Amino acid sequence: MSWTGDPIWLADVLRAAGLTVIEHEGWRTRGHGDFRDLRGVLCHHTAGGSANDWRVVQNGRIDLPGPLSQLVLERDGTYRVIAAGVCWHAGRGSWPGWPTNNANYHVIGIEAVSRGDGTDWTPAQLDAYKRGCAAILARIGRDAEDCVAHREYSHEGKIDPAGIDMAEFRRDVQAFIDRKDAPMSAAEVKQIQDFIVGFCGPISSDVKDIREQLCGGRQRDAGMFGGWEQLDGMTVVDALADVMGRLKALESRGV
Numbered sequence: 141m142s143w144t145g146d147p148i149w150l151a152d153v154l155r156a157a158g159l160t161v162i163e164h165e166g167w168r169t170r171g172h173g174d175f176r177d178l179r180g181v182l183c184h185h186t187a188g189g190s191a192n193d194w195r196v197v198q199n200g201r202i203d204l205p206g207p208l209s210q211l212v213l214e215r216d217g218t219y220r221v222i223a224a225g226v227c228w229h230a231g232r233g234s235w236p237g238w239p240t241n242n243a244n245y246h247v248i249g250i251e252a253v254s255r256g257d258g259t260d261w262t263p264a265q266l267d268a269y270k271r272g273c274a275a276i277l278a279r280i281g282r283d284a285e286d287c288v289a290h291r292e293y294s295h296e297g298k299i300d301p302a303g304i305d306m307a308e309f310r311r312d313v314q315a316f317i318d319r320k321d322a323p324m325s326a327a328e329v330k331q332i333q334d335f336i337v338g339f340c341g342p343i344s345s346d347v348k349d350i351r352e353q354l355c356g357g358r359q360r361d362a363g364m365f366g367g368w369e370q371l372d373g374m375t376v377v378d379a380l381a382d383v384m385g386r387l388k389a390l391e392s393r394g395v
């Protein structure tokens with residue numbers, strides 16, 4: 141599946157990958173016109189390293205009007221979503237399958253906050269960099285071959301992102317795309333915990349005894365325990381048995 145047009149799904153796709161996202165006001169309509177088909181992700185460093193680096197990316201410089209890329213990746217792994225439209229970040233260059241000297245209309249730019257000497261990447265930032273690239277590439281139907289360093293694409297002598305081995309980076313990105321060898325992030329674990337608390341919290345505060353929790357409360361007063369509406373009328377035990385059965389069936393199919 142490929143995608144044509146502006147990536148208005150950027151924030152949702154990153155969040156779904158367990159990443160922390162800050163949506164900048166107006167990002168959906170910010171940009172230098174509309175995308176054509178999306179073919180990949182171009183990786184940069186800001187060459188600043190401060191918490192204010194995003195301001196230049198959003199507002200631009202005297203010689204180059206912003207936005208300068210769709211995303212900024214902070215040192216703690218947080219993504220700032222700056223723009224959904226085309227941004228000026230690629231410059232002149234080439235990469236197999238990308239239009240020469242015209243990548244801005246076809247690739248999403250990520251400006252990762254860093255001094256630019258290759259020594260100040262944080263583990264959280266590198267992890268989020270790979271997960272974010274993988275999530276975007278999966279969404280546009282591309283693989284890690286289209287996750288490219290600016291220095292690999294550029295014909296203008298760019299060096300960014302400095303200190304990142306792109307062969308290793310792409311291997312990890314592909315693993316995230318394939319969901320192989322991909323451990324859950326802390327954010328993903330928290331999502332699951334929140335889900336469990338959200339699901340079980342209201343039930344446990346609602347019921348008056350343990351039989352209700354196990355068997356359903358609707359017919360309690362009649363001395364019958366007829367299961368839970370949320371579980372298609374099954375008791376908790378029957379619902380668990382049903383889930384286990386389905387998991388075993390998936391396992392035996394090698395899923």
Ligand SMILES: [Zn+2]
Pocket residue numbers: 183184185229290298300
């Ligand atoms: Zn760059």
